[in-house]
Amino acid sequence: MKNRNISEKETESVVEKLEKEIIKLKEENLELKEELESTLENLGRYRILAEHSTDVVFQFKRSFINKSGLQCIYVSPIIEEFSGFSVSETLSLKPPQFLHPEDQAKVDEAFRMVIDKEIPVIRVRYRRKKKDDSYMWVESVGKLRTLDDQTSESLIVNMRDITEQVKIEEELNLSSKLASLGRLTAGIAHEIKNPLNYISGGKEALDTNLLNLQEIISSLMKEEKNDSNSELKNEIDLLFNYINKTTKSIDNGITKISDLIDGLKIYTRSKNKEFVLCNISDLFKATLIVVKERYHDVAEIIQQYGDLPPVQCNPGKINQVFDNLITNASQAIAERFKGEQMGTIIIETKTLKKNELVEIKISDNGAGIAKEDIDKIFEPFFTTKSVGDGTGLGLSICYSIIQEHKGSIRVISEDLELRGKRETFTSFIVTIPLNQNKV
Numbered sequence: 001m002k003n004r005n006i007s008e009k010e011t012e013s014v015v016e017k018l019e020k021e022i023i024k025l026k027e028e029n030l031e032l033k034e035e036l037e038s039t040l041e042n043l044g045r046y047r048i049l050a051e052h053s054t055d056v057v058f059q060f061k062r063s064f065i066n067k068s069g070l071q072c073i074y075v076s077p078i079i080e081e082f083s084g085f086s087v088s089e090t091l092s093l094k095p096p097q098f099l100h101p102e103d104q105a106k107v108d109e110a111f112r113m114v115i116d117k118e119i120p121v122i123r124v125r126y127r128r129k130k131k132d133d134s135y136m137w138v139e140s141v142g143k144l145r146t147l148d149d150q151t152s153e154s155l156i157v158n159m160r161d162i163t164e165q166v167k168i169e170e171e172l173n174l175s176s177k178l179a180s181l182g183r184l185t186a187g188i189a190h191e192i193k194n195p196l197n198y199i200s201g202g203k204e205a206l207d208t209n210l211l212n213l214q215e216i217i218s219s220l221m222k223e224e225k226n227d228s229n230s231e232l233k234n235e236i237d238l239l240f241n242y243i244n245k246t247t248k249s250i251d252n253g254i255t256k257i258s259d260l261i262d263g264l265k266i267y268t269r270s271k272n273k274e275f276v277l278c279n280i281s282d283l284f285k286a287t288l289i290v291v292k293e294r295y296h297d298v299a300e301i302i303q304q305y306g307d308l309p310p311v312q313c314n315p316g317k318i319n320q321v322f323d324n325l326i327t328n329a330s331q332a333i334a335e336r337f338k339g340e341q342m343g344t345i346i347i348e349t350k351t352l353k354k355n356e357l358v359e360i361k362i363s364d365n366g367a368g369i370a371k372e373d374i375d376k377i378f379e380p381f382f383t384t385k386s387v388g389d390g391t392g393l394g395l396s397i398c399y400s401i402i403q404e405h406k407g408s409i410r411v412i413s414e415d416l417e418l419r420g421k422r423e424t425f426t427s428f429i430v431t432i433p434l435n436q437n438k439v
Contacts, residue, residue, distance in 0.1 A: 053078070053158070054160070055078075055158040055159060056076055056078055056082055057159075058076075058158075059072070059073055059154050059156055060072055075091060082130075082136070082161060084132060085130075085131050097129070098128055098129045100128075107126050110122050110124040111124075114143070115144070121142070122142040124139070134376055136161055137163045137166040138160065138162060138163075139160055142155055142156060196258065203251065206247065210243060275312050275313060276314075278311055278315045280358060283322065284322055284349075288326070291323055294327050295326060295330040298333050298334045298337070298343060299329065302344060302346045309434060312436045320398070321401050321409075324398050325362045325398065325430075327394075328395070329362060329364035329366060332366025335367040336365075336366045336367040337366075344364065344423075345362065345364045346362070346425070347362055349361075352431070357432065362427070363425040363426065363427040365423045369411065378396055378398075379396060402430055402432065405436070411427065413426055
């Protein structure tokens with residue numbers, strides 16, 4: 001009986017211990033459950049915040065960051081609206097597949113610095129490829145964080161589209177450069193014009209004196225008629241012919257310098273929002289003087305200006321459009337002919353709709369534009385040029401300027417007759433109203 005009683009006590013003790021362990025386990029399980037619920041709640045809160053943000057939110061697990069690139073473990077769904085890529089597609093992309101080649105090193109270095117804790121926050125601007133192969137400018141801001149549901153650090157990055165902001169900054173930068181060029185040109189024009197006036201005045205006096213000298217010599221030669229005088233007269237005539245050719249060269253030089261100064265004045269005459277009455281033909285001629293180095297050895301310019309009334313416009317900005325279009329035409333010709341022959345740029349102007357609109361057409365027989373690119377050429381940062389050869393903003397800025405003028409710009413491919421044969425030309429057609437107040 002004694003052994004049995006001891007066994008019962010032992011059993012009671014074991015049962016008591018088991019009951020305590022069960023209670024303890026229940027308490028721990030309750031704590032774990034509460035912790036899990038809290039974690040899920042926090043995770044859900046983070047996801048809700050991320051998925052309702054207007055920025056794209058990325059999460060990179062720090063343990064996945066290595067030389068081969070960043071391994072993204074989360075991206076908010078709005079990425080598809082931004083780039084055209086779905087969440088799953090975005091997660092599978094490697095940096096070289098979506099970063100602009102010129103920005104790769106800059107982005108890699110910025111991420112490395114924040115990962116190595118050399119800087120607390122990453123802030124970097126770069127071009128990110130969209131699914132249609134065009135680029136958008138984005139700004140990414142990121143920081144290493146330890147989320148409530150995790151023990152290791154994650155790199156959390158917010159990315160926003162700043163394409164329009166960069167475009168405006170570029171336009172302001174161009175306007176600032178143009179204003180600076182205008183001030184510089186005014187100063188140069190003043191400094192050159194004064195000595196040029198002295199040269200021009202001296203040249204007129206020289207012409208008068210040479211004419212008088214020629215008349216005196218001719219009179220003296222008539223008084224003494226002999227064979228030796230005949231030979232001397234021939235030599236004197238040859239000398240005066242040479243002097244006349246030299247003075248004509250001086251005239252040409254003076255005219256070219258004057259035209260260059262006048263062209264620069266017209267080209268840079270602009271205040272940010274100033275619309276004045278302008279002669280479109282004069283604006284074109286001024287632009288051609290300024291950009292001559294870009295086309296003179298690749299293209300012949302054919303100018304066909306209509307009889308246009310003055311056009312109300314911002315001359316500086318319209319010159320920017322002409323500059324970009326002529327430069328693009330020159331580059332297209334250089335790409336096609338590789339310097340083996342000269343191409344052709346045709347500039348035409350005319351009025352439309354009973355003199356309510358002016359049409360400006362710039363055509364070139366260069367390499368042309370691929371059909372699949374026609375609809376994208378006015379998009380910011382779209383370019384068909386090789387890396388480093390352009391920003392992709394030129395035509396986008398042209399589009400914005402023409403929009404400011406309540407006009408339109410489009411591009412077509414057409415066959416035109418040139419020197420008796422048909423050739424394919426790429427034509428940019430700009431239309432703006434003659435009077436901004438009547439639109």
